[in-house]
Amino acid sequence: MFYDEIIYLFLALILWGAWPRKVGPPALVTASIFLLKDLVWLLLVRQRLATALDALEFAVRQRALLRWALLFFFVDVAMLGLPSRLPHEVWAIFLYGQYLLLAWYMAGRYEKRQHLTGLSPGRYLLSQIRFFSPAVFPWVAASLGIELIQRCVPGLPDYFLWTLGLILLGIFFPYLAVKLWPTRSFPTSSLRTEIEAYLRRVGVRLGDIRLWLAFEGKLLTAGVLGVLPPFRYLLISPGLLATLNEEEILSVVAHEAGHVKHRHLWWLLFFLLAFLFLLYWVLESAWLLFISLFPYPKLFVSSDFHLRVWPEIILALILGGVVIFYFRYFIGYFLRNFERQADLFALESLGSARGIIAALEKIAAISGLQEAPSWHHYSLAERISFLHAASADPLLVQKHHVALSRRKRIFLLVVFVLLGLAALGDHNFLKERALRNMLRGVEARAEGQPEVLQALADYLLSQGLEKEAISVYEKVLTGDPRDPWALNNLAWLLLTAKKPSLRHPRRALELAREAVRLKPSAAILDTLAEAYYQNGDRNQACATARKALSRARREKSRHLNYYLKREKAFCRHASASL
Template identity: 40%
Template sequence: MYGQILTFIVALVLFSLQESGNEALRPPVKNLSLAALVFAAFVLLCAVLFGRLRAAWHKGLPQDLVAARFYRLQGRLSVLALGFLALDVFVLNVKDLFQWVPGFSRSSTVSGLVGLAIYMLHLAAIWYWAYPLHRRLTGTSTGRAAFIKGHFSFYSALLFPWFFIALVLDALQWVHLPAFFASELGQIVLFGLVFSLFLCLSPPVIVRFWRCRPVPDSPVRRRLEEFCRSHRFRLGDFLLWPLYGGDHFSAAVLGILPRFRYILITRGLLALLHEEELKAVVAHEMGHVKRFHALLYLSLFLAYAAAAGAFHDIVLLAFLQQKWVLQWVLSRDSVAHNLFSIIYSIPVLALLVLYFRYLFGYFMRTCERQADLFALKTLGDPSPLVSSLQKIAYHSGGIEDLPSWHHYSIRERIHMLLAATANPDLIAAHDRKLLRSAAVFFLGLGLLIHGAVQFRHSEKAQAWRQDIQLHILEAELKLDEKRPELYMAYSGLLMQRQRYRDARLILEKGLRLAPNHPGIQNNLAWLYATAPPPYRNPQRALELAEQAAAQQPDPYVLDTLAEAYYVNGRYEEALAAIRQAIVQKPQKVSYYLEQEKKFLDALEKERR
């Protein structure tokens, strides 16, 4: 389940990263035909691989090996489906086929739904061809259509958190929020608030979507309820979980608030286990709640959001620093845009997979073990939980040693339960291990995020941004040499980089094209007034500044005029000009007040 959630996240990122150029590579009909052929190839591949595994079983391959290869094959095909999705997106430009969908180009929710639908179509092919082996391994009576429908229902509900959060965040774009929520920290806080709201209020919606029904009243149910009450564990209900048709052997706890908290048990597990084993399963799920695992998972999601936000600009700047990458971005060609999307997606996806597969996976395994140990401590006897795990492993096709990135294998779980029974100190030791791990992780990640934020505000990062902006403006000037605002922006960046000679040449060229443009006059006046020799020319600075101010007496133009008066020794006029600017209440008024003080000090010094 958790592995599939990770692939859904990757699918969303893959689909969102690609941006098409202005020039289409192929006609839409041809793109659609090629996409259909690629999907047909994936379907054929699934049929062949599952067919080979069935043939190997018929030839005598042991069932436990068949089960291990079966689950491994499903996982690998799910990952391979991401490769086919990437092919659709980056090579076949399938996103161009959905531009007609209302909101597709503006809403991340709409475009994300389309991307997930394409990926789910590939998963449906996997489920279709996996069904015969699944039926033989588990002995299920569920038909193929119900099996596939069950998968769709289950994973669609798992995607509900993303859909809810994306929809709310899209809607909030049209709402006037406090300025704080426009900042990076505010965005993370907003995401956390929306996610927390979802965790608290969504369980009733999800269980209805899954069509869960209350576990029928029986002596076993009543004793399970009494078991929960005796341990002060409140919940809304025990529900039958129709996971993959209901024959799957699984249980889960859903919800944080007691009123909206449910323990879900599949029909298959309810029939498989006796009362004491069911109590052990309930105690395990109780451990997740009592040890606040949902809050830890929420914190891990928020930590990833914070880290992704902190490092996003750095990764992007590092790429755009390369001229050949920037040329792809500025190109109107779809191939160039796709190449950039592919290159940029590599570190983004690598960090995402590493974080969730290894860091998040470590905490999930550790939490699952803590829930096992909580159940042991609650029951005082490992036998019910051990026997329930053994039954699940046997009836699932002999999966005692099946590896999982988010769960220890069943054999490892049983060994730990027996070891903790022999040495109860292991329970407290594991609790301390989880606490230490979380503290070290959040402290370390916090330091990394702090370092990233500091770097983003450093002179080095600022120089990177200026270099990129210079390259962009150079490219735009090559396309259109008659836009005065480009000369203004380009010269301003050149002066910030102290490239005064280049700035003067650009501004003089711009002035020849637009002799009376106040913006160009102002920038050239500022250069002549503030640049070091041999570029300083106070007299020419004043001449240009007066011309600019006569046409456009804005605060920044009056500031240039005041500076020109100042470098020409005309302090009273400089003071009058800067005060005229201050009267207009400009932004960053503190700068203008500092200028006023500088001119006033010069005037007083002259009068002494």
């Protein structure tokens, strides 16, 4: 399949979305560098593929080009700043995809694998595009669809929409794939009758058996797609049919039936859903925890009080590392052992591994890839060796099933524990702690700059961080004790703080008096009226509220109704106390 391409595409999307937005060089310079870079890419691809000595080296080098493509794409993102010019992630697919297109075209010129030779570069490229399109098209459609839904129904969380998208993709992807890939129904024949009889015997239901015509039918492969029987398809390439005899074909079918019987396709869908939830809940919580506990928040902030880009860069690199670890190593372990379990199902259901061993040996001989390493399949040589060992020792089969079942249960336990901890944790508390720590970094940078400190204090107050706001206002007044707005804002906060422990009406009255003496505006007079009221002097509160109303009229305030209501309320309380 195309596991490697999917993972590197995912990494490209993360890089595009998570890397700090940065304006690149002027448009003409950017275009020139981009074209020069593509020329260098073509020369690199040609050198790597043209000098491969055999099919195995060619396959290994072609796979390594995916890493090189990601490096060139990194130049587009980090140096040319293309995400700031083309913000939608669909552009990431096109820009990263153009490296694949160029590499596929060159691969068509220098292909060393015997069963894939004979295709012109153009036909080879078209075959690759059609092979890869079922993975890209749903992603583009889901991205655009989710964006449209969020515009129409704002507030729906991303993880909910992507979960729904993954489930729908898991159900309907096989139908989409057989439409986008060149396939046709397997012709009626004795071989089809024998395959259908075997599938009925082992209890595997399908929507259809189809010929897989990818790469003009030259691939030596078969596969099963679909979690639900109506949308489940068994695909067999004409190249494989021409290479293997009926016994070997039936063994390959038994291998694919093993994937269905052991619910490997369901597990793959669950792995994807688990990653989505871990990414949104656990990783985000862990990142917020890191930011909230980082002991040097000043490093987050530049001298001009903008957030530095390196925390975003670290996050992007962490996300990339998580993707590589989870898919290449974690899911890769299960995929390799699912493949081995499917091989064992052929042995168990047919009573012998002779057919599947012979099929693998023929594929290895023709493709030249017997020793080719694979993170999602064991190499053909390793699979053949294990089947020989399992045929000689039936206990090895049971040991494999038991060990794999145990590891799946461990995986489930770890996922649910992590999600449970994330659900029980106070996400808003972590966000608040992270914000407080970041703002401490801003505060440290703003020392000795009262106007910046006051802006910070105002922001803290707007975010409900009252304790931190009080602390910053105190620092403002330490630097400039005659700042009327700092005096007023601190007084108001000491009067109206949501936490009673932060309130201090007597000190607020002193601050408000001083603020009015320096600047008797309507807003500051209103604060003084509130201070008089909370200190029990209702007459003074009424008189000051009237002054505030009068000042508001002279100032032609847009909030005149507010001052009218305040004056009536304070004076009504003053009259009631007489």
